Amino acid sequence: MNTIYVNQQIRLMQSTGQSAGGGFSRFLIGEAPPEFLLEIILRAGIMYILLLTVLRLMGKRMGGQLTISELAVMLTLGAIVSLPMQTPDKGILQGLLVLVSMLALQRGFTLAGILSPGTERITQGIEQVLVRDGMLDMEKMKGENITQHQLFAVLRQRGIKHLGEVSRVYIEASGLFSIYKAPKPAPGLSIFPDQERPGQALHQDGNLMVCKACGATAGTPHTYGQSCLNCYNINFEPAIAP
Missing domain, CATH: 1.20.58 (Methane Monooxygenase Hydroxylase; Chain G, domain 1)
Incomplete structure (x- = not known):
């Protein structure tokens, strides 16, 4: 031991x-x-x-x-x-x-x-243009993983009511958004949520229809089932007057 x-x-x-x-x-x-x-x-x-x-x-x-x-x-x-x-x-x-x-x-x-x-x-990376003259660039948004809801949320924070008020929206290399308003607003797609689009809040331009996906105008008259020439979406709504 x-x-x-x-x-x-x-x-x-x-x-x-x-x-x-x-x-x-x-x-x-x-x-x-x-x-x-x-x-x-x-x-x-x-x-x-x-x-x-x-x-x-x-x-x-x-x-x-x-x-x-x-x-x-x-x-x-x-x-x-x-x-x-x-x-x-x-x-x-x-x-x-x-x-x-x-x-x-x-x-x-x-x-x-x-x-x-x-x-x-x-x-x-480099900056990309997401909105050009009131119309969304769907390919650029897809490439940058940006949804329409995300972009519209940013625009609403700047007091913008519809895409016709926007000249350019850039997403910078840092991920920040640069927004330039149009000098002369044109009719455009409302950026408010669907449940928050009362007719009395925004004046609709009944003579012009816009694509609900990208904001491109359809012209007058608009035929039911007509596809958007920019993104081929078939859903349209009356444009919001400037």
């Missing part, structure tokens, strides 16, 4: 000594070999590019006021700081290295955008 107890004490002292000697090294790099630090740089670069690609595919509205690359950095930073603080076998030096890598990538993309506008268009 005494021999077993002595052996246990020796092993405990040896493990304690090794822990004390290697504690600082484990604090910095964890239990991974030093070569793993180079792999971290490669992993960080690959994940950054993948995250940037996914955010671009999800649409500009995911970015809000941030650019796509800035949002990618912010999301990545949130994931970076958690593991070094909570996982015993992960050293803080690895997390710091990834943070520096993210900073270098972001600065690199910014510098590349300054030197080459083409690079900025690839990484950030």
